[in-house]
Amino acid sequence: MVPLNHYLILSAIVFAIGVLGVLARRNLIVVLMSIELMLNAVNLTFIAFSRFLGSMEGQVAVFFVMAVAAAEAVIGLAIIISVFRHRQSLDPQEMQLLKW
Amino acid sequence: MVTSEAVVPAFDLLRWIPLIPLLGSVVNIFFGQALGKKNAAVLGCAAVGASFAIALYVVMQLPPAGIFRDIIYNWIESGSFKISLSLQVDALTSVMLLIVTGIGFLIHVYSLGYMGHDEGLARFFIYLNLFIFFMLVLVMADNLLLLFVGWEGVGLCSYLLIGFWYEDPNNTIAGNKAFIVNRIGDFGFILGIFLLVTELGRQGIWTLDFAELQKHVQMLSPATIGLIALLLFIGATGKSAQIPLFVWLPDAMAGPTPVSALIHAATMVTAGVYMTARLHFLFALAPATLSLIAWIGAATAFFAATIALTQNDIKKVLAYSTVSQLGYMFLAVGVGAFSAAIFHVFTHAFFKACLFLGAGSVIHALSGEQNMRRMGGLKAHMPKTYWTYVVATLAIAGAPLTAGFFSKDLILWQAFSHGAYVLWGIGLVTAGMTAFYMFRQLFMVFHGESRADSHATAHLHESPASMTLPLIILAAGSIFTGWLGAPEYLWGSAWDHWLQPIFGAAEHHGSVSTEIIVTLLTLAVVAGGIYWAYVKYGKAGAQIAAESENLGYRLSLNKYYIDDVYDALIVRPFTAGSRFLAQIIDPWVIDGTVNGIAALARGFSWVARGLQTGNVQHYVAGVLVGTLALLAYYIGQL
Numbered sequence: 065m066v067p068l069n070h071y072l073i074l075s076a077i078v079f080a081i082g083v084l085g086v087l088a089r090r091n092l093i094v095v096l097m098s099i100e101l102m103l104n105a106v107n108l109t110f111i112a113f114s115r116f117l118g119s120m121e122g123q124v125a126v127f128f129v130m131a132v133a134a135a136e137a138v139i140g141l142a143i144i145i146s147v148f149r150h151r152q153s154l155d156p157q158e159m160q161l162l163k164w
Numbered sequence: 165m166v167t168s169e170a171v172v173p174a175f176d177l178l179r180w181i182p183l184i185p186l187l188g189s190v191v192n193i194f195f196g197q198a199l200g201k202k203n204a205a206v207l208g209c210a211a212v213g214a215s216f217a218i219a220l221y222v223v224m225q226l227p228p229a230g231i232f233r234d235i236i237y238n239w240i241e242s243g244s245f246k247i248s249l250s251l252q253v254d255a256l257t258s259v260m261l262l263i264v265t266g267i268g269f270l271i272h273v274y275s276l277g278y279m280g281h282d283e284g285l286a287r288f289f290i291y292l293n294l295f296i297f298f299m300l301v302l303v304m305a306d307n308l309l310l311l312f313v314g315w316e317g318v319g320l321c322s323y324l325l326i327g328f329w330y331e332d333p334n335n336t337i338a339g340n341k342a343f344i345v346n347r348i349g350d351f352g353f354i355l356g357i358f359l360l361v362t363e364l365g366r367q368g369i370w371t372l373d374f375a376e377l378q379k380h381v382q383m384l385s386p387a388t389i390g391l392i393a394l395l396l397f398i399g400a401t402g403k404s405a406q407i408p409l410f411v412w413l414p415d416a417m418a419g420p421t422p423v424s425a426l427i428h429a430a431t432m433v434t435a436g437v438y439m440t441a442r443l444h445f446l447f448a449l450a451p452a453t454l455s456l457i458a459w460i461g462a463a464t465a466f467f468a469a470t471i472a473l474t475q476n477d478i479k480k481v482l483a484y485s486t487v488s489q490l491g492y493m494f495l496a497v498g499v500g501a502f503s504a505a506i507f508h509v510f511t512h513a514f515f516k517a518c519l520f521l522g523a524g525s526v527i528h529a530l531s532g533e534q535n536m537r538r539m540g541g542l543k544a545h546m547p548k549t550y551w552t553y554v555v556a557t558l559a560i561a562g563a564p565l566t567a568g569f570f571s572k573d574l575i576l577w578q579a580f581s582h583g584a585y586v587l588w589g590i591g592l593v594t595a596g597m598t599a600f601y602m603f604r605q606l607f608m609v610f611h612g613e614s615r616a617d618s619h620a621t622a623h624l625h626e627s628p629a630s631m632t633l634p635l636i637i638l639a640a641g642s643i644f645t646g647w648l649g650a651p652e653y654l655w656g657s658a659w660d661h662w663l664q665p666i667f668g669a670a671e672h673h674g675s676v677s678t679e680i681i682v683t684l685l686t687l688a689v690v691a692g693g694i695y696w697a698y699v700k701y702g703k704a705g706a707q708i709a710a711e712s713e714n715l716g717y718r719l720s721l722n723k724y725y726i727d728d729v730y731d732a733l734i735v736r737p738f739t740a741g742s743r744f745l746a747q748i749i750d751p752w753v754i755d756g757t758v759n760g761i762a763a764l765a766r767g768f769s770w771v772a773r774g775l776q777t778g779n780v781q782h783y784v785a786g787v788l789v790g791t792l793a794l795l796a797y798y799i800g801q802l
Contacts, residue, residue: 087785095781160778 071112079105092147092154096140103133175225177218178234178251181261182300184215189293196286205279208289209272212296216265223258229665230254233306240309245361245370252306252374256666259506260303260438263513267430268296270634274521275422277630278528288328288420295321299431303438308357308372311439315353315403318432319346325427326419338418345412349402356395360446363388378445386449393450396443397457404436405487406494407464411727413487417479421524424479429486429520430513437493437509441502444667448500458498458579462590465491467724469597473604474720477534478523481605485560486516488594492575495591501578503663507649508575511559511567514641518556521635525549525627526609533620536605541614545624548632550610552639557606559642561599562690567646573683574649580682581674588682592689599693607702653680 078101085098107126114122148154188211196204226232235250253261272292279288298321302314320343327339361372369380381389400406405413416428427433440447440457447454465488472484489512496505527534529546543550559566562573572595579588614621626632649659653676719725 083788087781087788156781157779159780163776163778164773 068112068116071108075105075108075112078102078108090155090157092144092156093141095156096137096144099140100133100137103129175222175232175234175253177222178232178253178304179236181215181218181222181265182251182297182304184218185211185293185296185300187211189290189297192286192290192293196290199286201283201285204286205276205289208293209269209276211293212265212269212272215296215300216262216269219258219261219265222253223262226253226255226258228255228662243370245365247307247309247372249310250306251301251304253304254666255663256438256441256506257303259510259663260434261300263434263510264296264299264303264431267513267517267638268299268426270637271422271426271430271517271521274425274524274631274634275420277628278422278524279420282420284328288325291321291324291328292423292426295325295427295432299435302435306374308360308374308377308443311442312354312357315399315435315439316350318427318435319343319350319403322346322416322427322432325423326416328419328423332418335418338412338415342412342416345409346402349399349409352395352397353399353402356392356399359388359395360392363392374442377443381446382449389446390450390453393443393447393453394456396439396446397453400436400439400494401460402436403439404433404490404494405464406436406460406490407467410464410468410487411730414480414483414723417477417483421479421520421527424483425517425520425524428483429516433486433490434493434509434513437490437497437505440494440497441506441667444502447497454498454500456498457494458584458587461491461494461496461498462587462594463491464488465495465594466590466597469594469601470720471723472601473597474717475601476537476721478526478536478539478605478609479520479534481536481601482516482519482523485519485598485601488598489516489560492572492591492594495587496575496578499579499582499584499587501575501582502667503660504571504574504578504649506663507659508571511571511642511645511649514638514645515556515559515566515568518552518635518638518642519560521631521638522549522553522556525631525635528627528631529624530616530620531623533616536608538615538617538620539609540612540616541610542624543610546610546626548626549635552632552635553606553610555639556642557602559646561602561694562595562686564687565643565646567642567644570646570649570651573686574651576686577651577674577679577682581679592686595686596689596693599690600697603694603697604701607697611702612704651679651683652676 082098082100082102082105085101086095089095089098107129110122110126110129114120114126144154147159151158188208192199192204192207199207222232231252231254233250233252235248237249238246239249240247272289275288275292279285282288295318298314298317300314302311302318305311305314323339323343326342327336329335357372360377361370363384364371364377364380367380367383369376369383371377371380384392402409413428413433417424419428447457468484468487468491472481472488475481475484489508493505493508493512496502496508525546526539526542526549529542529549530539533539555566559568562569576588576591576595579591616624647655648662649657651657722728
């Protein structure tokens with residue numbers, strides 16, 4: 065059986081990739097995907113603990129996260145399409161109007 | 165007041181005495197334009213006339229030693245401290261009541277003629293009625309706070325009326341001067357009220373009612389009473405134009421002449437005397453303050469008279485004369501002769517109002533000329549004005565059996581019989597000077613050759629009946645009012661009898677023979693003054709046009725340079741200080757501090773706002789760094 069630590073390390077790596085993606089990528093769609101990546105990294109942690117502790121609660125949480133992630137993806141993509149129609153660009157560094 | 169505590173009948177009619185002039189004023193404020201200036205003026209006169217009629221009725225109903233009170237409502241109530249808005253009429257108030265409404269009415273009627281051609285006639289009567297209202301509040305108040313309301317109100321009206329012809333900035337400046345000088349006095353006055361309230365409150369008595377004060381004021385220590393009396397007297401020096409605050413009154417002559425007669429001779433300026441008489445029980449307990457009052461009164465009477473000797477402006481002479489006569493009143497107050505002081509207020513109101521109105525009649529006839537050196541010979545053209553002026557001049561000079569004779573003599577006799585011989589001497593000399601400057605004026609204006617220029621004499625005419633009728637009534641008053649207060653060796657004083665319940669029985673020192681000798685001495689001095697005036701100004705060929713060059717004359721003509729001294733010592737340093745505050749302290753120190761703090765905040769913000777880039781990824785990085793830092797911290801804690 066694969067030990068718990070392996071799951072956690074994989075999860076941390078995937079989460080870190082997601083964080084980097086959110087911070088550094090220049091395309092909003094990729095940023096959105098990176099957020100999904102982070103969410104799924106967390107899901108992986110939930111499942112691993114659930115399995116190792118023999119509790120169902122982690123799995124329940126995962127379903128919630130998946131539901132929320134689906135909704136978020138829908139709204140996020142809708143916004144992205146709207147932004148693109150408006151500006152012909154998806155580079156977050158060009159979206160700096162909301163400041164002093 | 166002492167004997168009448170048992171029966172204080174309420175009398176609802178009292179409130180209408182001040183209210184009717186107030187109504188007249190308010191109606192004219194809103195509808196004066198619509199009514200037209202003639203109707204507005206008549207309305208103003210009618211309001212005061214009605215007020216006079218009610219006042220007369222009330223005074224006739226008033227039993228000797230009686231007191232009427234009209235409590236309108238509770239004004240201030242806080243714990244045991246209670247001040248009601250209520251009016252009272254007793255013997256003392258009734259005197260002032262009749263002066264204010266009676267002479268006020270005559271002067272209103274006079275103004276119909278005098279101000280008839282003025283565009284601002286409605287405005288004039290608005291102010292005049294408002295003044296009557298406040299003056300009535302002042303004299304009818306049954307507590308010190310309400311008196312203060314009236315006190316300030318008449319000051320306001322005085323200011324408004326002095327600056328009535330506001331197109332000329334000099335008039336506005338004179339109004340400001342009157343207002344500011346009065347503020348200085350009122351500052352002392354209100355401090356006195358505060359001290360009285362808190363000191364009595366410390367004894368457990370929270371009141372400003374005159375009746376209550378009279379009962380409890382002796383609970384205070386003599387030093388406290390002395391200080392309170394002094395502070396209140398400072399208020400009186402402002403309002404009643406005594407040294408050192410008399411400087412505003414001569415300048416107040418910038419106002420229309422009826423105003424000078426009503427406010428600056430007959431009524432408002434006597435408010436200080438009225439106030440000290442109303443609080444006589446307090447002042448009587450402060451002998452040191454009283455003696456100061458007597459000295460200030462005598463000094464004011466003397467100095468103002470010396471200034472009046474040489475003035476050329478017909479109204480300035482009368483103004484300094486008023487200051488001088490007010491000095492007499494305070495001299496009487498100072499020697500404890502409150503009844504005599506109020507008597508002089510009463511008689512002075514008649515003859516001084518008559519003189520001012522007479523002067524107004526002359527000015528009116530000469531198209532605004534006020535310089536006596538350019539008058540003369542008006543006797544033939546204005547007989548009514550002339551003869552009333554003669555009567556009033558005789559009265560103020562103190563010719564036998566005129567009002568001024570009785571009242572001034574009473575004051576001098578009171579000073580003498582109280583042993584204040586120096587004060588009496590000053591008063592005596594002043595009486596001589598009074599006779600001199602008044603007859604000098606009479607001769608310069610009405611006798612001799614006309615020195616007026618053609619512009620002034622173009623419309624030379626006797627004034628209309630609305631002006632001469634008040635003059636005649638006032639001239640009659642200038643004689644007969646004095647008969648109320650005749651000395652014991654003639655037919656006795658109804659006056660003292662009337663005021664006795666308030667001031668207590670008149671004390672009689674000294675013998676009748678001494679009194680007669682003192683009177684004869686006064687008459688001799690007065691006759692000397694009149695004769696000297698005749699020699700200098702009345703005799704045919706007198707050199708009226710020439711002004712003397714000697715030092716005393718110039719000092720007097722220039723009012724001892726007191727205005728310049730005040731200007732140099734007080735006004736200029738004060739304005740310089742104000743300018744320093746306004747131009748240095750305010751923009752640099754105060755604004756500098758405030759703006760500096762603002763600039764500092766702006767500088768920091770300028771640095772800090774660099775953090776807000778608008779780029780979401782930067783914020784996320786910030787969140788990440790923060791999370792990692794927190795994580796590191798908690799891991800370090802483990």
